[in-house]
Amino acid sequence: MEERICEAVRKAKADYTEVRWEKIFRSRAVFQRDQLMALEATEEQGGIVRALVDGSWGIAVFTDPEELPKKIEEATHLARTASRHVRDKVTLAEVEPVEDRYRGQMERDIRGVSLEEKRKLAETYNRIILEYHPAIVASSVRYADSLRHAIYANSEGTYVEQEVPDVTLMLAAVARKNGDVQQGFESLGFAGGFEKALGHEEKAKAAAKRAVDLLSAKPVKGGRYTVILDQDLAGVFIHEAFGHICEADFLLRNEPMRKIMELGKRFGVENLNVVDDGFVPGARGNCPYDDEGVPRQRVYLIQEGVLTGLLHSRATAHKLATKPTGNARAVSWEHEPIVRMRNTFIAPGPFTFEEMPDGIDYGIYACGAFGGQTEFEQFTFSAAYGYEIVNGKLGEMVRDVVLTGNVFQTLRNIEMIGKDFQLKGSAGGCGKGGQWPLPITTGAPHVRIRDVIVGGR
Ligand SMILES: [Zn+2]
Structure with a gap:
């Protein structure tokens, strides 16, 4: 893909052209009350071309790498057409071209952890919330992760490849007493692997405790x-x-x-x-x-x-x-x-x-x-x-x-x-x-x- 993108960008005829190609892995495990609401892993890929002609942008998106040369032409054509009508011209501030590869750290790669293990983790937090106090009537626990791999290249010679992991956890509790309903939650997010989602039992408890405490707060x-x-x-x-x-x-x-x-x-x-x-x-x-x-x-x-x-x-x-x-x-x-x-x-x-x-x-x-x-x-x-x-x-x-x-x-x-x-x-x-x-x-x-x-x- 790297070669294909670099070559296509080199051949592009607009004043400036850039291509970003992404592969995104995502998975999640979601509990509400005692129900497993979602457990899934998905993968998607796609790209976007931006071409600048006479101060106007043209944009085209694509999902098949084969389409790249055609999409560059399409974006260039759109930019050229737009430039005849647009008065507010775009100029890009100058930057030094760079070439780099970056990979975010994961101790436990989220792609290597089974959905079953993710389900178990969410279930553990969910149970802590539900069992905290008789006044707890509902819970919502959402584990979600993603890994975004993006290749970026432009016609000025910049080439950047980045892989950024993301792990989030939403722990929420609902408590009820005499018709009064209160919520407590803890919302967490990290750049890292599956290890970042572990060990938040105290946070689950804190969310439940807060919902219960709020029932007697004025x-x-x-x-x-x-x-x-x-x-x-x-x-x-x-x-x-x-x-x-x-x-x-x-x-x-x-x-x-x-x-x-x-x-x-x-x-x-x-x-x-x-x-x-x-x-x-x-x-x-x-x-x-x-x-x-x-x-x-x-x-x-x-x-x-x-x-x-x-x-x-x-x-x-x-x-x-x-x-x-x-x-x-x-x-x-x-x-x-x-x-x-x-x-x-x-x-x-x-x-x-x-x-x-x-x-x-x-x-x-x-x-x-x-x-x-x-x-x-x-x-x-x-x-x-x-x-x-x-x-x-x-x-x-x-x-x-x-x-x-x-x-x-x-x-x-x-x-x-x-x-x-x-x-x-x-x-x-x-x-x-x-x-x-x-x-x-x-x-x-x-x-x-x-x-x-x-x-x-
Ligand atoms: Zn904002």
Whole structure:
């Protein structure tokens, strides 16, 4: 395949041509209550051609390698036709051609582990949840893995072969008492082999315990409080509320937001550092080369409180007169790469968690992310659970904790950044432009923020 692709790309007649060919292995074992809902392994392969003619893209997808020369012609023809009508011309920022092969580490290759063993593992976690307490009425356990092997070549001489493993685990429990229903869950994701899915019995128990504990937790009292976010929630906040608006393709379509996101502008306290990194050992968001063959960069979005970087593809980098960052990613061979995050996190700061509730008369410690929405500057996040902070001490468990605010105001209101950094993959992934779920990780230490609007559900 390597020879075939390189030769086809060499012969291509467009101004620029690239081919990505992928083989993806996937398997999963899913339990709901005491039922096995899915147990399967699949394999698929396919490729995509992008040709650039006079500033316009033409795209063609294919599943039969024999079709490659024809598909390159097709993409070139589409690009040529489009170039007569498109006024907003694409130019790619220059990059040095590279040649490399990368293979993600797996102690136990997921392809070599039987479906039976995967079923047994999911069943074990499922049983732990179901047997935890009489109030547990339902469970959902989902083990899923994949191995993406991608060959990428372009007409500038870049050739990159990558094999990236991915393993995720969703452990969820539902508890019921007197008509009240509560959920607890743990969501985990790794770049690694089957070994990464082992040994999470305590997490299964924690999910079940949380569902049960929430039955006796009181609903949070709405108000404006100083809030401490745990690592999970702070990480999701920085990805959802801030990371997405650092994606240059979004900013190029949104003039008012582009004016706000001016490099060099202060966005937060001195010790606020926000990073998007293409490689952290074992992290799910790893992509050593992006789907334009650009080597990963560590991008400081915010450095010492100041906006210092944005996330780019080659096209957006050219438009904004900067260098590509390695953030052009596609969820699979059926899609063109668009600007996406990888491992996005708030870097650690100077405070211990014990110091953080100090001086708070009444506040909320918000934990875990249950989902959320952002619309431009505004965000709404549901925490999975929380605790009151009373007179500088953690108090009772509370539920229905929903945080809302303006992302820029919230960043300015960060008062303390903890030392206790955690990077975390979760079982889902990032969605954008119809491409979901893209493996990413989010991370942060504990973060204390003043003046956050907390509402009950
Ligand atoms: Zn996202």
